[in-house]
Amino acid sequence: MKALVTGANGFLGRHVVQALLARGIDVRAMVRPAARLDAFGWPSSVEIFRADLRTSRELVRAFADVDVLIHLAAVVSGGEDAQFSGTVAGTERLLDAMAGSSCRRLVLCSSFSVYDYSATRGTLDENSPLQQTPDVYSRGGYTIAKWWQERVTRREAEKHGWDLTVIRPGFIWGRDHGYLAALGQQIGRHHIVIGPLTRIPMTHVENCADVFALAALDPRARGQTLNVVDGPGERVWAYLSDHMRGIGEPGWRLPIPHWLASAAVRLAFVTVFRRATKVPAILTPKKFDAMLKPLRFDDRKLRETLGWKPPLDYRQCLARTYGPESSPAEAPVPWSSGTATST
Amino acid sequence: MKAALIGAGQIARQHLACLNTLPGVELAAICDLSPATAEAAAERYGIPAWFTDHRAMLEKVRPDVVHVTTPPTSHFRLAMDSLDAGAHVIVEKPATSTFEELETLTRRATETGRHIVEDYNYLFNHAPQEILRHIESGAFGAVTHVEVLICLDILGPGGFADPNSPHPALNLAGGAIADFLPHLASLAHVFVGPHRTARTAWSKRKPSPLPFDEFRCIVDAERGSAVLGFSSSAQPDAFWLRVYGERMQATANLFETRLTFDGPRNVPKPLRPFFSGLDEGRDIRRAALATLLRKFKGPGAYEGLWEFLARTYRALADDAVLPITSSDVLAVNRMVEALKPAEQRA
Numbered sequence: 001m002k003a004l005v006t007g008a009n010g011f012l013g014r015h016v017v018q019a020l021l022a023r024g025i026d027v028r029a030m031v032r033p034a035a036r037l038d039a040f041g042w043p044s045s046v047e048i049f050r051a052d053l054r055t056s057r058e059l060v061r062a063f064a065d066v067d068v069l070i071h072l073a074a075v076v077s078g079g080e081d082a083q084f085s086g087t088v089a090g091t092e093r094l095l096d097a098m099a100g101s102s103c104r105r106l107v108l109c110s111s112f113s114v115y116d117y118s119a120t121r122g123t124l125d126e127n128s129p130l131q132q133t134p135d136v137y138s139r140g141g142y143t144i145a146k147w148w149q150e151r152v153t154r155r156e157a158e159k160h161g162w163d164l165t166v167i168r169p170g171f172i173w174g175r176d177h178g179y180l181a182a183l184g185q186q187i188g189r190h191h192i193v194i195g196p197l198t199r200i201p202m203t204h205v206e207n208c209a210d211v212f213a214l215a216a217l218d219p220r221a222r223g224q225t226l227n228v229v230d231g232p233g234e235r236v237w238a239y240l241s242d243h244m245r246g247i248g249e250p251g252w253r254l255p256i257p258h259w260l261a262s263a264a265v266r267l268a269f270v271t272v273f274r275r276a277t278k279v280p281a282i283l284t285p286k287k288f289d290a291m292l293k294p295l296r297f298d299d300r301k302l303r304e305t306l307g308w309k310p311p312l313d314y315r316q317c318l319a320r321t322y323g324p325e326s327s328p329a330e331a332p333v334p335w336s337s338g339t340a341t342s343t
Numbered sequence: 344m345k346a347a348l349i350g351a352g353q354i355a356r357q358h359l360a361c362l363n364t365l366p367g368v369e370l371a372a373i374c375d376l377s378p379a380t381a382e383a384a385a386e387r388y389g390i391p392a393w394f395t396d397h398r399a400m401l402e403k404v405r406p407d408v409v410h411v412t413t414p415p416t417s418h419f420r421l422a423m424d425s426l427d428a429g430a431h432v433i434v435e436k437p438a439t440s441t442f443e444e445l446e447t448l449t450r451r452a453t454e455t456g457r458h459i460v461e462d463y464n465y466l467f468n469h470a471p472q473e474i475l476r477h478i479e480s481g482a483f484g485a486v487t488h489v490e491v492l493i494c495l496d497i498l499g500p501g502g503f504a505d506p507n508s509p510h511p512a513l514n515l516a517g518g519a520i521a522d523f524l525p526h527l528a529s530l531a532h533v534f535v536g537p538h539r540t541a542r543t544a545w546s547k548r549k550p551s552p553l554p555f556d557e558f559r560c561i562v563d564a565e566r567g568s569a570v571l572g573f574s575s576s577a578q579p580d581a582f583w584l585r586v587y588g589e590r591m592q593a594t595a596n597l598f599e600t601r602l603t604f605d606g607p608r609n610v611p612k613p614l615r616p617f618f619s620g621l622d623e624g625r626d627i628r629r630a631a632l633a634t635l636l637r638k639f640k641g642p643g644a645y646e647g648l649w650e651f652l653a654r655t656y657r658a659l660a661d662d663a664v665l666p667i668t669s670s671d672v673l674a675v676n677r678m679v680e681a682l683k684p685a686e687q688r689a
Binding site: 032033034035077078080081082085088133134137144148151152274276277279 | 353356378380386501506638639643
């Protein structure tokens with residue numbers, strides 16, 4: 001079995017490549033033309049396909065002999081337009097190429113950001129309401145791009161009769177990506193912690209990567225939409241403590257109850273800012289909710305559908321994020337063969 | 344009046360946001376090669392129709408005005424097709440890759456009885472317009488010299504210098520800086536008129552895919568002189584405009600709202616710098632607040648684009664003289680041609 005992985009050199013992508021190899025899947029890694037790959041320690045069996053989804057021609061060649069596309073590539077920095085054109089128009093070009101190939105199976109990396117947090121009560125799961133148009137356009141460049149990427153992919157999958165799995169990870173964390181938007185507002189080394197007891201929908205990058213590898217292999221994943229979180233998630237205060245200890249940067253933490261911050265943001269939005277469109281994210285109610293709303297999260301559907309459980313527990317994840325770095329060649333494969341698979 | 348856009352990325356969003364506020368303007372259709380980009384823009388701005396083929400759009404919608412907001416090398420073909428379909432054309436700068444293409448376009452506009460206008464948005468920002476008002480009132484005195492210097496870091500990996508995806512502007516003579524020449528030339532033109540001669544210095548100081556990252560020029564124009572420049576290295580980002588008159592001087596940063604005037608005052612001469620400094624300090628403090636507030640709402644640094652479009656549509660509706668005429672466009676682009684690197688001029 002061969003997988004084509006887009007965004008293979010990204011934060012998630014490099015771990016997905018390792019996870020696929022660990023499950024015995026051949027990998028063709030699509031990376032941008034100028035990407036540097038020396039640090040990843042990929043074996044020579046990994047085929048490298050250099051292309052930029054925004055401009056490269058002949059993307060169809062990338063699909064030769066490919067059984068499954070794992071589409072992770074997205075532009076996550078820059079302005080709204082750069083993110084939209086890189087993520088959405090790039091996906092259109094990629095799927096156009098797929099339509100000209102014999103590949104029929106596709107795993108898309110979507111995001112929790114497609115959910116309408118403001119309309120969700122209690123538990124956020126795969127049945128929670130999604131952002132709707134035109135509200136989605138007030139959620140910022142990342143959400144607009146990921147929402148449209150999923151929309152375009154679903155349409156194309158339906159049109160061509162492809163087997164699609166949509167995977168929506170929560171906050172992905174790992175080495176050099178320990179600070180999460182759910183932690184509130186950082187001011188220098190100090191933190192305003194909004195809702196210190198709120199749980200974070202988080203998944204460690206290696207656990208998350210394992211889900212992608214499993215979804216590529218397991219026929220039960222076909223046609224499914226699956227949220228990825230490593231269980232109920234850590235509480236903001238506790239995780240921030242671990243993060244600050246991990247990076248060795250002490251600072252003050254000021255806890256503010258969520259209800260108080262939420263009321264203040266909503267009041268300021270309609271009075272001081274008069275519903276202005278370019279207010280910083282944390283001062284915009286919809287974006288504030290998406291970062292900080294106290295909801296419950298679980299991995300029930302993922303467990304029930306694929307029998308998956310996170311290969312690494314929280315302590316192991318902390319050690320891998322903040323502990324000494326092992327060289328890529330020596331890094332042990334974290335998941336045991338005991339992790340449920342079905343092929 | 345029915346408006347349509349070709350190109351739904353980047354600058355198009357500013358055109359769309361503005362058009363939605365203009366009285367008597369109906370946003371009729373939008374076109375982009377990417378279906379999702381076109382559809383998203385249509386959904387977001389309440390546009391009833393979207394297309395991926397501009398000819399199909401022109402034929403079906405028959406717009407009165409077409410905005411061409413695609414990358415510059417495609418402007419000529421799209422503007423020609425729009426003129427041929429009987430529409431006025433508002434084209435983003437740089438209007439065309441070569442001066443010959445522009446001449447062809449303006450000829451075709453004359454033949455079809457339509458207008459072609461290039462967007463010189465910074466000309467319509469509050470500061471240049473306020474300086475022009477001072478000049479027209481006679482308070483400023485005749486303009487003798489103008490300086491325009493854009494300091495902008497365009498060497499970051501995500502924009503013009505993207506190592507993965509060559510930016511379309513790199514195909515222009517002068518590379519990425521060519522994208523800014525219409526701003527420099529249009530400001531020089533409005534204050535000192537058409538150029539007579541221009542001496543340029545193009546250089547490259549830092550490693551990047553860009554052919555040049557620094558540009559300076561001295562222009563001798565019909566009504567005065569100009570020094571124009573673009574620097575990728577000078578920081579922080581700023582768009583300095585200085586206008587020197589026979590009675591007053593004005594300084595503005597067009598990325599912000601800062602505008603200060605210095606001129607004669609009714610105080611003993613030794614006290615003049617003191618009172619000038621106080622006034623300047625007051626104006627800068629006010630501008631600091633205005634610059635902060637405009638970050639939350641409205642067009643921000645694109646205020647000039649909104650003003651330019653509002654005046655253009657008003658003039659089109661009244662059949663009056665446009666704020667930018669085709670002879671302005673030709674004169675500005677003659678100057679742009681003179682600013683290009685000598686070996687790459689058409």
